[in-house]
Amino acid sequence: DVKVTQSSRYLVKRTGEKVFLECVQDMDHENMFWYRQDPGLGLRLIYFSYDVKMKEKGDIPEGYSVSREKKERFSLILESASTNQTSMYLCASSLLAGVVYEQYFGPGTRLTVT
Amino acid sequence: GQQLNQSPQSMFIQEGEDVSMNCTSSSIFNTWLWYKQDPGEGPVLLIALYKAGELTSNGRLTAQFGITRKDSFLNISASIPSDVGIYFCAGLNYGQNFVFGPGTRLSALP
Numbered sequence: 001d002v003k004v005t006q007s008s009r010y011l012v013k014r015t016g017e018k019v020f021l022e023c024v025q026d027m028d029h030e031n032m033f034w035y036r037q038d039p040g041l042g043l044r045l046i047y048f049s050y051d052v053k054m055k056e057k058g059d060i061p062e063g064y065s066v067s068r069e070k071k072e073r074f075s076l077i078l079e080s081a082s083t084n085q086t087s088m089y090l091c092a093s094s095l096l097a098g099v100v101y102e103q104y105f106g107p108g109t110r111l112t113v114t
Numbered sequence: 115g116q117q118l119n120q121s122p123q124s125m126f127i128q129e130g131e132d133v134s135m136n137c138t139s140s141s142i143f144n145t146w147l148w149y150k151q152d153p154g155e156g157p158v159l160l161i162a163l164y165k166a167g168e169l170t171s172n173g174r175l176t177a178q179f180g181i182t183r184k185d186s187f188l189n190i191s192a193s194i195p196s197d198v199g200i201y202f203c204a205g206l207n208y209g210q211n212f213v214f215g216p217g218t219r220l221s222a223l224p
Binding site: 048103110 | 149206217
């Protein structure tokens with residue numbers, strides 16, 4: 001079974017703090033993604049990576065950065081947390097093999113910025 | 115950008131009933147995925163579809179890739195209490211990222 005794990009299920013941080021969210025997948029997937037999920041707004045793509053040290057901006061990258069130093073690990077960084085970054089953060093990795101393209105999600109990190 | 119619509123937005127289910135929902139788009143897709151999300155958890159992949167007209171089952175769940183490639187359908191037969199949750203569809207075109215629907219919320223009748 002594919003397993004995507006996220007370092008924390010719940011986090012509470014103060015405005016202005018630097019926040020690291022870690023994601024690890026164990027299936028040797030090339031592609032990894034960070035989304036945020038908010039009521040009424042659905043899933044929105046923040047950043048994605050298709051290889052080690054590669055990153056691409058998604059739809060809402062402002063206020064975030066990412067790091068992918070190893071294939072299995074993709075980190076999301078909030079440089080200076082703000083209250084509007086309170087959200088559910090979901091990491092995903094995907095398998096692309098021929099026409100098979102499946103994306104698997106981690107359990108999520110609920111971040112509260114106070 | 116591309117948008118997906120899901121219908122119904124929400125519904126109540128009674129144990130033993132069959133449930134149907136759909137996902138539509140103004141654009142065509144090469145892949146459709148269906149997910150279920152429980153409160154406070156990440157979405158779990160239920161079914162993946164790769165070919166127009168394809169019908170795929172996973173236990174009591176059956177999903178279809180619409181012939182026009184602009185829609186997909188999910189059916190749940192003989193629903194049980196643990197089917198409660200939010201069901202998302204996602205569409206993909208090669209070389210692009212997934213587009214997600216807003217979800218269909220299934221709730222149990224009180």
